[in-house]
Amino acid sequence: MRAELTVAVLRETAPGERRVALVPEGVRALTDAGARVLVENAAGELAHHPDSSYTEAGAEVVPRETALAQAGILLVLHCPLPTGLRKGQVLIGLLAGADLPALAERGVTAIGLEGLPRKLSRAQSMDALSSQDNVAGYKAVLVAAQVYPRYLPMLITAAGTAPPARVLVLGVGVAGLQAIGTARRLGAVVTAYDIRPETAEEVRSLGASFLELATAIAGSGQGGYARALTAEEEQAQRHELDAHIARHDIVITTARVPGRKPPLLVTEQAVKAMVSGSVVVDLAAGPLGGNVELSEPGVTRVTENGVTVIGAEGLAATVPSAASAAYSRNLLALLRHLLHEGEPRIDLTDEIQAGVVRTHDGRETGA
Template sequence: MGTITVGAVRERAPGERRVALVPEAVTRLGQAGLDVLIEAGAGAGAWFADADYTAAGASVVSAGELCRRADAVLCVGPPDEETAGALRSGQTLIGLLAPLRHPGRVHDWAEHGVTAVSLDLLPRTLSRAQSMDALTSQASVAGYKAVLLAADSYDRFLPMLTTAAGTSKPAAVLVLGAGVAGLQAIATARRLGAVVSAYDVRPASRGEVESLGARFLDLSAVSSGAGTGGYARELTEREQLAQQEALDAHIARSDIVITTAQVPGRKPPLLVTAQALERMRPGSVVVDMAASELGGNVELSKPDKTAVLYSGVTVIGAGNLPSAMATAASTAYARNIGALLTHLVRDGALTIDLADEIQAGVVITHNGQIVNPALSGGPS
């Protein structure tokens, strides 16, 4: 049995600074018996030089050589057309591939015989999958960064401060969505001294919110939005309307609003309407962590854009905050990738076993077929 070779490609999406492997992960994979290739310049955006990878035991190669030699190609986001076109039958592609958003790519991978493994479909309720949970690791980074971004744009103090010049009251922060990103945002805002409230459609999140010292908002007009697999479900149109009406008053009283609500493969729910923004005080800040090409939680937000609206409300579309903390995000992601590779390697070979609960969740194409039951639509 030959040695397994894995290779991390350079991310080519605009603004993406992360990398699938960091030097410390290369060392661990080498100790596990894997050969590691790194595309030249892949780690530059996260401040990892090619020399760092070489010192850790990797071979730095061109994109073409990597795709020729690697048994498994590792990425953060879906590969660009050129990289995807270089993949060969029998090769494995591992990353956050967003298959629910891009079904056309899934059909292409199946047609070309590529085994595609997407970490964003990991069954998050399985305790043995926690070390592979890239969505959680990246959401934690994003929640932390969102608060820092909001604080930087907010022209007042977050904590209560008493000085010779008088006392400033603490900022009122509202976090919408109490998943991993939301809980990290709550914890970070609390550490900075803000008074924090939070809301989530899943009633079970109340305990987690309150354990962090935040107040959980009760919106009696909205029923439970708990879904399967640890995710929130998509609310009906009537539920969304009731939710918006109940939230508007709380939003108007907040100095900072951070929205984190997403539904896998669907348009994010609208939580902050234009009318709600118009009612906010001048100097308020809204950070939309769900901003994407599909839309966002905030009606007037745009991906990667900051705008000052109405009488002075700053709206920040921040859909890829992990990239803004590329070193920390890449380090966490590389550990997730390493844990998954360890799970896939059996007896010195990459082994696909769809009877395994973890693999049944993350493997989307294999042997020329779409094998994941979550993917049944036609090409996009």
């Protein structure tokens, strides 16, 4: 890596965002390889990485204007407004919702980690969606436990026995598996469901039960994701799930289809059938909707029958130190793949780059 390569880390400006794209350990890796690293003032403060920790690691702490003006590569979580970006810069982050035409017009090479081909074994160390989902799945259980008015584990005391909480996890991706494991470690009795039949063995390996529906639907899709169901399949699934949901104390939903509205798994009627004190956490809640009919992103509400429904958007940002460390490692792995002799080399014939490069040479790539 040649010394003239300058990498900048920008401070996140999205509401509620506490993560930072690169932690001091990542700075050391880049500076040891010969790069110059700029970090915007207070970029890591909310993730418990003060400016001093970056300077000790070899970075220069600078104003945003300096970082934008001098860096060839910009590292972010969320895409900033194109203002200040210039031709030839490489922007790397999670770019869902970014103004790609504006970035292309400015000549910015935009690289979005959400497009990574996640099934490629050599790409797994770069998989930021999985690393952040892992954090979110863990935190979802803690959020539920915080508002659940009873114990999660079974407790035997002189005053009697408290039964364990019954937890249902809908969607067995990375977030779902972490939620299952966390709930099990806290002593809950856990059941999980996914339309992909191959996930059943993963669920059982964590000590949970796999929910078998009579209306079995094979829903495996591309890239390890579940496919989008037809309207008829969704209706049949919801009808059977309603009865199972009512028998659980905590329901955590994690099912998403990339770029599309999440499937509706928990209806208002199902929530009405749950007992008072039950908790529903919707990890899929976002701008496109969620898995729970009553959930809203970032909103916690209590229904008339005493069920707490949490639209848990952006949970990874609430565990900022761990989430930032994981994301930083993802970025470093991707940078190692992109850099050749100290310069980013864009090659759209490469399977990884074909997935993540969103704009290049003044145009959208169609990744």
